Amino acid sequence: MESKAVQRLQFPTMVYSEKRGRTVQSGSLNVSCGFMEHKKLRVFVSVPSMKIQQRKIPLKIACSYNNVPASTLQSGSFKTPLSEELILKSKSREVEPYLSGRCIYLVGMMGSGKTTVGKILSQVLCYSFFDSDKLIEEEADGTSVADIFKHYGETFFRDKETEVLRKLSMMQRHVISTGGGAVVRPINWKYMHKGISIWLDTFMRLSSLFEERSEAYANANAKVSLENIAAKLGQKDVSDLTPTAIAIEALEQILGFLKSEDGYY
Template sequence: MEATKAVQGVRFSAMLQFKRLGRTESNDSLRMFGGFKEQLFVSSKLHLTTPSRRIRGRMVSLVVACLHNNVPAPTLESGSFQAPVDEKLILKIKSQEIQPYLSGRCIYLVGMMGSGKTTVGRILSHVLSYSFFDSDALVEEQVDGTSVADIFKKYGESFFRNKETEVLQKLSMMRRHVISTGGGAVVRPINWKYMHQGISVWLDVPVEALARRITAVGTDSRPLLHSKAGDAYTKTFMRLSALFEERSEAYPNANARVSLENMAAKLGRSDVSDLSPTAIAMEALEQIKDFLIGEDGY
């Protein structure tokens, strides 16, 4: 994990230097960062002959509804999963549908901690042939590799938020990236100014599900959840509820919303934890496309 953060930091710093020479398109970035193939996902070689966009969209919706009733869902917190072949195929079709509208704009994922931004972000970056960045990891790189938890302890939350804003400002000048933002990035209006240079997507997950996920993996890396001894789930749930209340008016500023509750209801699932990361990524692409079509007046 430390090696991954180090590579990501080097790529980010190098890219900033490169961007000062002028804006470039994706091909330039890929040539420059050819040495970091383990970080840059390559476009799938899948070639499809498909019907018109409107008919294809209807077909995909029907297949998705049938498919997810039979697909087991891995946890979003694990970061490791293997999507079924059919799920990957549908995701690829959706990514091809959105490319003409997206035009290389960055995608910013916002949401509460534990909402799956990193996991879903990696899936999106892969299928879109974008690069992936985690804003928290970039802040850590800016502070000599210090972890977010230690930054909070040593310098305080305001220091971290300032660094976070600096990172988002730099990212806003770039193209063809998927960015997983920190849970609190939404509280500063200036951050929305930067994120709206691209497309922002809110991963809306019920607090109860977030508390279960985070409790299962521990709260050591979550500085805003550190508390005294006691029932871990109850304390996590209470703290997350308070944080969501503070941020509830900010999240709707996102251009698109992926509601896991709505998804679960539509697919006949009783628990949002039954939704796979790939299914969530597909819904994100669908919501982004709807926003872009509305924006362009199609």
């Protein structure tokens, strides 16, 4: 049997979506093998849906021979390893066209990982990273947040925080790690909602401060929860989750929000 192979490799493929007028990334690999003169075996390998948390990507394989429908021929699937970094990059490329340069605000309790995750997001999206507490300290000639509280009181600090968020709301392409209490003032939401806000709900819920603030954090456009990531990854222990896995989930949530905002679903 003659097996003159004609290969067309298209991975990844940029697909133009007419409805959205945007280019989105997709992947397919199409191998055609010519048999004799007219008969053709076609093998289609496709990535059905690249779920970000999957370390192994399922590939769907469909075959057709001489235009006989694929379903009547043998098909199968196998798994391919892909590192978290590749998934992060791929997801960021998917999010970018929807994001259109809008800022990302990370909200959550102190120590919930806003800085760690925020820096990963800023790097992969080529955004600048800012910590609102640090900006307040800079505006106060280097006085620490703790000293601002001590010498001038919380209201003074909150006013400075609101001013910093107002200024940031006029900018583009920033990832901002906000202070743990930035969510308590409604005016701050007016500014943060100029961009996309993500609640890193990664903190233990035992503190009374968390209880007090959970409603305020819920103003965020989307939430990243460790339990959800662990469930998607099939992991029992949330403490094994890497900052990159959390950043990937943040991008996934951002994408979901932006698509729903756009009437995509």
